[in-house]
Amino acid sequence: MQVEVTVNGQAHVLEVADNTLLVELLRENLGLTGTHVGCDTSQCGACTVHMDGRSVKACTVLAAQAQGAEVVTIEGIGSADALHPMQEAFRDCHALQCGFCTPGMIMSAIDLVSRNPGIDNAGVRAGLEGNICRCTGYHNIVRAVIQAAQNM
């Protein structure tokens, strides 16, 4: 089947198998390997991207469902010389260790903060409940999200 989708501002028309997941389209067809796969039960959030302005788990969305959508991935929110405030805050607060959960965590956090400006510690913890990090113990992730919330 054919999917028309805009990813990080660029329009694509792609030929994919019917059962292709959005995360596969991003990683395999477009080579956007910043979006990771950490589980097969929609539990870890490593694959989180934005679709039409909302965070979604890209392992749980069919490519077909992204027909006509605007998708933004970790590669699309900032660049090495112009980081998104959330990226900046993650680096500043040492909110990542191995970095594997990080893209999904950042994408979830951006969505969380944009829907809840002024969010507090408990709000961040509850809001990031769908993203697992095995390295950081979350302490510095929570700090980073609150810091970014003040700069977004």
Add this chain to the structure above:
Amino acid sequence: MAKEQGIGAAVKRKEDLRFITGSGRYTDDLNQPGQLYAAFLRSPYARADILDIRSEEAEALEGVVAVLTGVQMAEDGLGDLPCGWQVKQKDGSDMVSAPHPPLAVQAVNYVGEPYGIVVADSIATALQAAELVTTEFRELDPIVDLVLATDSERIHADVARNLAYDWELGDAEATDAAMQRAAHVTRIEITNNRLIPNAMEPRAALGIYEAATEEHTLYTTSQNPHLERLVLSAFVQIAPEHKLRVIAPDVGGGFGSKIFIYAEETAVLWAARRVGRPVKWTASRSEAFLADAHGRDHLTTVELGLDAQNNFVALRVSTRANLGAYLSTFGSSVPTYLYGTLMAGQYRTPNIHVEVSGVYTNTSPVDAYRGAGRPEATYVVERVVETAARELGVDPADLRRKNMIPPDAFPYETPVALVYDTGNYEASLDKALALADYVAIAERKAEAAGRGKRRGIGLACYIEACGLAPSKLAIALGAGVGLYESGEIRVNPTGNVTVFTGSHSHGQGHETTFAQVVADRLGVEFDAVEVVHGDTGRVEFGLGTYGSRSIAVGGSALCRAADKIIAKGSRIAAHMLEAELEDIDFADGQFQVRDSNRSLSLGEVAFASYVPADYPEDLEPGLSEKAFYDPENFTYPAGTHIAEVEVDVDTGVVELVSFIAVDDFGHVINPMIVEGQVHGGVVQGVGQALLEHGIYDDQGQLQTGSYMDYCMPRADDVPDLVVDATVTPCPHNPLGVKGCGEAGAIGAPAAVINAVVDALGTNDISMPATPEKVWRALQG
């Protein structure tokens, strides 16, 4: 060099920019032209004979390139996966190691054990083909229960009683005698729950074979690529070492689970050679649950004897350790030398005896997981000490303090084979008690009671042996390899520096901390130092990262290499400055003639070494030095962790309300990174105490095989953490460092459970303290 980027500075990490922008390169992100994909045939049974494998239908599927089994692997002459640590039994005989073919040939012994590999042109086709393979098994009764296992049928023909070893440490007679004389004996039974490591990046492998050169390349998620190359060459004999390159690119966490030499990575490389095209495999999370080595899983009886003044006089420990179906790479050493040796804890208990039975069961192999033996030991010691305090009606902190090894007693030889080099245990205890406002706990309990909550506080005073390891000692105790580390520093002609280390970073931030160390030692800019690791083609040798060893052993190797750079640079500078060698001082990146204003920078000396016109006659050109560092002793990080919990009496839910960690890691290179390591370790420890449990049913089926049923700690399960430090520098390595990677996971389980016990007023609670267990305990 800017001091704010040297040793001790909280420098932001070099590696972060690529990770926060999505440009990290993990194994699954890599692809090769013509690449094929692998799926594994895995046993659905915990114990069965393989009678027949029929793969015609699978092979006929379009896109399938090969279906390969253990039979073909054996025909190709590949050897077994070895266990790297030979444990001696009580009677002096060797442990009994069952054969472990990478792909099972005649029998399967745990659910998920691989016995074949399907190679196809897409993942979907490979998975579909794997479904089309029909395998005829003869099901056998699985041996799952750790207690019954030694009285059950043999899992492996050559292993009587399913016992890999019966091991002991310490003086049994003296301990028995002291226990007899004790005024009070506290005895408890302890379960250390099976954990499933769950690094967020699943294991993956990409195998490449070049027929014309016979070069084999394996990209894989390894914590120790050189060890992987060594084992694959020397034991599995897949390819000679000089024709095998193992590359561990960005690796998404390990916690021990990526140390081991596994079947799948081996099979992928072998399959790539068989089919003549690159082959890639990435584990699904479901596969990771089944086929990554698990951690812990002990049953222990412990007795602590005290005299009438509450001095510890004897500790007797008897443990049954579940090793799973096969001995994984370091599986034998974890419940023995990394466990029994830590039973003195922080205390001057004079008589200790530990015995451990290592038992095979039809479950996934069990091996090192963050802390590896030391969390289990700490849990035993700190639970029994806590219980003794409660039985005797004394304050648990006071009882600990009374029995601690005093700061003037170092070096301190324990009754269980270690010599603690340095420490000040009371200092970390005091600091933690102050941070916890320990004296006011009664008020907080009363306040919580007013809200219908039971509040409790729990301590864990832990010690660990890190910086693995003095090679001679380790080899004498059964290790199959030395445990030194290598490092190399190349000062490039233009004065910047490339550093090669045999340590491997998979989240620890070595690219930053090792650069800080080298920048500091050589007086160059932090940004002028690049750290290379994880590639046997670029780094000479290495033992990798585990056991909190990287800075203590790998960092020390780099210090040695830096010393050699300075020594050679001094000779060059003396020549160029027409001075005597003895008159050259090196500081802040400058070689200076003492009491003069004549000096040369490291960069100038480096340039001269590569363009050797004005150069000493008898000196080789170039400014590049290597060092191997073999530690004299282990390092002994120690500290006090204090957890405070509130238990909801209606639901049994335990809320962790505060956690304080005061650790003595010796000198710290980057406090930001060290704190992060503590945070991560603590939350893994909290996970063990409250949430995580790998459970098999009596048929050997894993009941907790996904994130739906294996409860990982999430952001809302834990509070902000308080992390602080005391410092007694390690006296025997050049940086005075001890290592920080495992402490959190070592101290936290005992601290949390002691807090739950305090809240409930009953000792009868096992990990994980789930709401159901706690609620039942509350019903009495």
